[in-house]
Amino acid sequence: MLKVEITSTEFDQRSGTSKKTGQPWEIRTQAAYIHKQGQPYPEKVGLTLQDGQLPYQVGVYTLDLNQCFKVGDFGRLTLDERNFVLKPYVKQQSTAKPAA
Structure with missing residues (x-):
């Protein structure tokens, strides 16, 4: 899972x-940091804010995959570069049961 961290509400x-x-x-x-699995450090990226969109609040998010992809030419799955939508990151709880 790709985690996106927002450290400031400021934007260019x-x-x-x-x-x-x-x-x-x-x-x-707006500046953000992506945390990729297997990478020791996050990478700084820029997220484009849509017209009238408020900047993301400080916090950790994931990509809303339903909003970030579209069907492109010839029916191909395409990343919608202008429509990145973040949703708050919710840490998944372990489903493993403790040993008795």
């Missing part, structure tokens, strides 16, 4: 005007 905001269309654009990116 960039904006401008498209040279092709003349339309304004804006990108808001």
Whole structure:
């Protein structure tokens, strides 16, 4: 399972005007750290916030896989790079029964 850690609610905001269309654009990116299994240290990544989306609160999350994938060209499973949705991480309890 991929864990995503948010350590700050701050985000970077960039904006401008498209040279092709003349339309304004804006990108808001929040820093996060991904903890991959088997890796000793997390990696810093940027998460794009959607229009009007509040930044994620400080905490640990997982990816909502139902929102992060889409059916792409030719019916292929594709990662939806603009639609990463996080949900709070809930540590799974062990189902092993203690020895008697």
